[in-house]
Amino acid sequence: MRKFSLVVFSLVLLLSACAPNFGKQNEVVQTKEKDKGKAIIPKYNISDKYYRTILPFEPGEARGLVVNNINTRYDLNEFETGLMRIAQNSFDTEKYYFREGQEIKAKTIRQWLNRQYTEEQAAAGKVKPEDNIGLNPVNTGTEADPSSPIYLAHILEHDYLSKDENGNVSLAGMTIGLALNSVYYYKVHVDGGTIEKEMKVDFPDMEREGKRIAEDVVKRIRATKGLGDIPITIALFGQAAKTSVVPGNFFAYTTVNKGSSSLNGWEKIDEKYYLFPSTAAQEAHRDDTIAFLNFKQDVEEYFPNFNGVIGRAFYTGDQLQELNITIPIQFYGKTEGIGFTQYVTGLVMEHFPEYITVSVTVTSVDGPEALIVRKANENEPFVHIYQ
Known part of the structure; x- marks a missing residue:
């Protein structure tokens, strides 16, 4: 069964249990720049895609x-x-x-x-x-x-x-x-x-x-x-x-x-971004565009009068690396939003290949409603419904 983050309290408990102890892990060092003094290097890095930043921030x-x-x-x-x-x-x-x-x-x-x-x-x-x-x-x-x-x-x-x-x-x-x-x-x-x-x-x-x-x-x-x-x-x-x-x-x-x-x-x-759907994406990456259009069609079946699904796709060479989808929609209750998010999560797993990272942001006039993230080559998506 897929994991859904539905309760803020449980999320807080999870973060408090898993979060690193920054106070014990930070390292104080001496700067050799023009303004000499003490600086802090956080030992915890959230990803090897990012650099640790010297503190205090300048x-x-x-x-x-x-x-x-x-x-x-x-x-x-x-x-x-x-x-x-x-x-x-x-x-x-x-x-x-x-x-x-x-x-x-x-x-x-x-x-x-x-x-x-x-x-x-x-x-x-x-x-x-x-x-x-x-x-x-x-x-x-x-x-x-x-x-x-x-x-x-x-x-x-x-x-x-x-x-x-x-x-x-x-x-x-x-x-x-x-x-x-x-x-x-x-x-x-x-x-x-x-x-x-x-x-x-x-x-x-x-x-x-x-x-x-x-x-x-x-x-x-x-x-x-x-x-x-x-x-x-x-x-x-x-x-x-x-x-x-x-x-x-x-x-x-x-x-x-x-x-x-x-x-x-x-x-x-060799990097480029494309808007889904668009003529440029259709001409350059037909198969990926078809997969997106099928996803979009299934979303619209849930809300027949809705057609606001858009995606921003990041390519390296001809290979799709990351797809960020935005779905702006109006819900009439929290349970409706939960059901829709569960439905869209299933569509993400069904329509897009495992080797790409897909994120879906569901928004309404009240702000963000839900976030769905399926990392590349991972079987379980992360889903959070904002309270």
Whole structure:
């Protein structure tokens, strides 16, 4: 019989019995960074997919900028978590500890995200020569008809620290994510107001400019005090359009050896997200789309007038890795919600192959109602009904 989490009290008991004793397991270490002092490394790690984070938590220098510069919440989540996933190619989750970027200052990132200016443009805008360090190309056109898009939308830094035999923790490596525009949005002043226009960026142009910018970023990092000798991983992320309901994806990364300013060869990242159902998913992954449509049809048989089931599928190459399904629905009682959740859990086990991870979130106007998670290659799903 499948296991259902129906009572909050039982869940609390389970968590209290199984949860680690953080007070006994945390380790106090000495930092060797600019602000010397004590730090804490949690010994408990919830998964080998994640890094342990140095405490107390220090927000990144560019905190807040990412929200303004990234098009969608989906892009924001994938940009951050995807960069951590890429970091695992260079930094072992068992040996390194995570810290949000502290080395490249927020002011510097803002300046790097600007366009380059000609001498005349810099003088007109009162930009000092030392501040004219934008990584995006000069606009030789007009406001309404720019000569080129802004390619680079955001720079995200993640720091990785290691501990020596004396318990000292110090910076040991860095990953840099470059978010690139697949669509450049810009505002034009018209008749006392503004309108937003857009310019599509072809992938070859985005890739070329991303790799050019990466070389400049590495040179600038190497010229920064204290960063001349650490290994660096730098990755290119293509943002989705503002209207997209699935995120963009990382498409290439490279590494820079300790003490070097030369990029090693670029490695292709073959990842992509699809919306189910959609024409793009149907054309690229017909069998997976059919499985989803059969699941959707069975859900709608429970509620004949309902057709709101959508899925976001994550692929590596041609292989479906993870499918996140959302079912927004209105229940008229808790028992109805329990019955529906039991029914959907059976459909998950029936329609989707064992090698993929499937999660289903059931929501209503009152908030989340239920969560169903079937991990890859596991026979028993986890089901929680919110009280």
